[in-house]
Amino acid sequence: MTLSLTELAACFEGVIPSILCTVGADGTPNISYLSHVTRLDDEHVGLSDQFFSKTARNIRENPRAALLVVNPHDGAQYRLDLQYCETVGSGPVFERMAADLRATSAQVGMTDVMRLRGVAIHRVLGLRAVRSPLAAAPPEAWRGSALPRMAAVVDAFADRTELGEIVDAALDALEAAFRHGATMILLHDPARDCFVTLGSRGYGRTGIGADVLPGEGLIGLSGKEGRAIRVSDASRLRRFGAAVEASSEQENRTRSVALPSLPGAMSQIALPMATQGRIRGVLFLESPKRLAFSAEDEAALALIARQLAAAIALSEADAAEAAPDAPIPRRPSEVASPHIRVVHHAHDDSVFIEHDYLIKGVPGRILIHMLEAFLSAGQVDFSNREIRTDRALRLPGLKDNLETRLLLLRRRLEDKNAPIRLLRLSRGRIRLHVAGYPIVISDRKSGAQ
Amino acid sequence: MASGLGMVLDEGLASFLEEPVMIIVGTQADGYLPEIARAAGAVLEADRAALHLMVSAWQWPETIANLRANRRITATFSRPADYETYQLKGTVTAIAPPTLEQQARATRYLAEIGEVLAGFGLAPEISAPWRVARDLLALRFVPEAVFVQTPGATAGQKR
Numbered sequence: 001m002t003l004s005l006t007e008l009a010a011c012f013e014g015v016i017p018s019i020l021c022t023v024g025a026d027g028t029p030n031i032s033y034l035s036h037v038t039r040l041d042d043e044h045v046g047l048s049d050q051f052f053s054k055t056a057r058n059i060r061e062n063p064r065a066a067l068l069v070v071n072p073h074d075g076a077q078y079r080l081d082l083q084y085c086e087t088v089g090s091g092p093v094f095e096r097m098a099a100d101l102r103a104t105s106a107q108v109g110m111t112d113v114m115r116l117r118g119v120a121i122h123r124v125l126g127l128r129a130v131r132s133p134l135a136a137a138p139p140e141a142w143r144g145s146a147l148p149r150m151a152a153v154v155d156a157f158a159d160r161t162e163l164g165e166i167v168d169a170a171l172d173a174l175e176a177a178f179r180h181g182a183t184m185i186l187l188h189d190p191a192r193d194c195f196v197t198l199g200s201r202g203y204g205r206t207g208i209g210a211d212v213l214p215g216e217g218l219i220g221l222s223g224k225e226g227r228a229i230r231v232s233d234a235s236r237l238r239r240f241g242a243a244v245e246a247s248s249e250q251e252n253r254t255r256s257v258a259l260p261s262l263p264g265a266m267s268q269i270a271l272p273m274a275t276q277g278r279i280r281g282v283l284f285l286e287s288p289k290r291l292a293f294s295a296e297d298e299a300a301l302a303l304i305a306r307q308l309a310a311a312i313a314l315s316e317a318d319a320a321e322a323a324p325d326a327p328i329p330r331r332p333s334e335v336a337s338p339h340i341r342v343v344h345h346a347h348d349d350s351v352f353i354e355h356d357y358l359i360k361g362v363p364g365r366i367l368i369h370m371l372e373a374f375l376s377a378g379q380v381d382f383s384n385r386e387i388r389t390d391r392a393l394r395l396p397g398l399k400d401n402l403e404t405r406l407l408l409l410r411r412r413l414e415d416k417n418a419p420i421r422l423l424r425l426s427r428g429r430i431r432l433h434v435a436g437y438p439i440v441i442s443d444r445k446s447g448a449q
Numbered sequence: 450m451a452s453g454l455g456m457v458l459d460e461g462l463a464s465f466l467e468e469p470v471m472i473i474v475g476t477q478a479d480g481y482l483p484e485i486a487r488a489a490g491a492v493l494e495a496d497r498a499a500l501h502l503m504v505s506a507w508q509w510p511e512t513i514a515n516l517r518a519n520r521r522i523t524a525t526f527s528r529p530a531d532y533e534t535y536q537l538k539g540t541v542t543a544i545a546p547p548t549l550e551q552q553a554r555a556t557r558y559l560a561e562i563g564e565v566l567a568g569f570g571l572a573p574e575i576s577a578p579w580r581v582a583r584d585l586l587a588l589r590f591v592p593e594a595v596f597v598q599t600p601g602a603t604a605g606q607k608r
Contacts, residue, residue, distance in 0.1 A: 016571075019473055019485055021475040021483040021484065021485045021523075022483055023477045023481040023482070023483045027477060027481060027519070027521055028521060028523065028538055029475030029476055029477050029483055029484075029521065029522070029523040029538075030475065030523060030536070031473050031475040031485070031523055031524075031525040031536060032598075033525075033527070033534075054596075062481050064480075064481065064482055064483060065483055066482075066483040066484055066485050067485075068473075068485045070579075072575070073575075074574075074575065074578075075574070075575040075576055075577060075578040075579060076578055077578060077579065079485065081482075130508065130509075130578075131507065131508045132508070132578040132581070133577075133578070133581055133583060134574075134577055134578055233570065266570060290570060
């Protein structure tokens, strides 16, 4: 049977290191391990040039090389005879491999050691399977049904119009279709330039409101660079904040929510949610299994992430123009209800309800604005348009993701089981529900109102 | 490198080579064509001036043929836990069926390296095709140079 490089796709997933042997001008062989080998076409492979000087010199002196690659699904070994062509230090092949390497380095904390100098392009002169006492499983065995699964997920959210429904439908459908473990959807907050968790499935807690900085970990790297990043064997993964136990005390101290994590995650994939040239967020999936996401899954999930970005953008645009209702005055009674202590710190707009950290940034500012309108005029119904145009709120403009911020605020109030809630009335309209009488203390002004 | 003379390996390195570490063998065919194989364990001679590498002639016939033709050999020993790696270069002076002791050592090595890899999440059935004991031959390897290949500042340095 003649093998083709296409059939060896799994060998190029970067799970099990490949082994390269070269021979110098004096006839001495040299062996090196390669972290990344990529298939360029049916006749060429690219090797990550992190070579020790001996290998680089050997290749110049003698362009023939032997490569041993392993299929991570069954351990089957393949021998490639190579002829060196050239080394490229820029262009799409180089950029792709450099990004893969950065992702790997970020996980294992070896950023400085694993720097890509170039991609050494080799022609494949021969290819054969190494004898094995075990029968190799046919490569087709791992081909999934990514296309039907993708259709099912997109179907689930494509007709939804409200942001919260879109996020929930996508999370539920992804879980049902891929059965992988855990999922997070994070949206970009341009005001603070970070990715904020808007919903999740499969973790012990939702993590709604947790931030990831651009470039931080797999999620931040994917969001910053706008490319899919996949890890198939994270046995040495050092996850940021993995050891951090989420607690109210910790949230109160740091004024931030810890990112949830899946203990023992072995496979992870982060996909940029981009549309119209703008990265709106990151879709992140993880699994306790090795090799949970194939190259085909990556393609399907990348398309799902793009569809999700488009649906979210549309939902933002639709909700923007709802007109305000006539206000229904419901002046709160201070005497009849229990007091709710709400503290606002103006420097980061962080809000604490009954001493528990809730949220910071623009959503915090919006909540305080609503509570003050409720206290002074009894207003409980608000429209996106009036929030957007209220100068006191200093919203960053039309592209401010107001729907996202309101959803984040609503979900966070639910997560914390707070005595204040936001109810969605209709597209672009929300109602403030306060189970008590809020005492708002803000250091923005002189004191309590 | 290559003074052509053998050398005595220090005790620390000698015991490292006998640990359950990944062993890769590099050889060359006529015309300087490189070849790769895996070894199924190493046994040091008492004076630490030579070692015996066990290699399956059934799985890696090209490597055995190369060594019968020109004797040049390189072997890399790498510990999966920390990637501590040494590359030894030298000459094969004899190729023979393993002694009972060498055979037993290979059997133990293949079981141990399977366990080590399993500890890193690689199921024994995945590493099984690399752990083959069929038609073992013992290659008597006289090292002439040792290089540190652990990733980092000292990589590639002669030891």
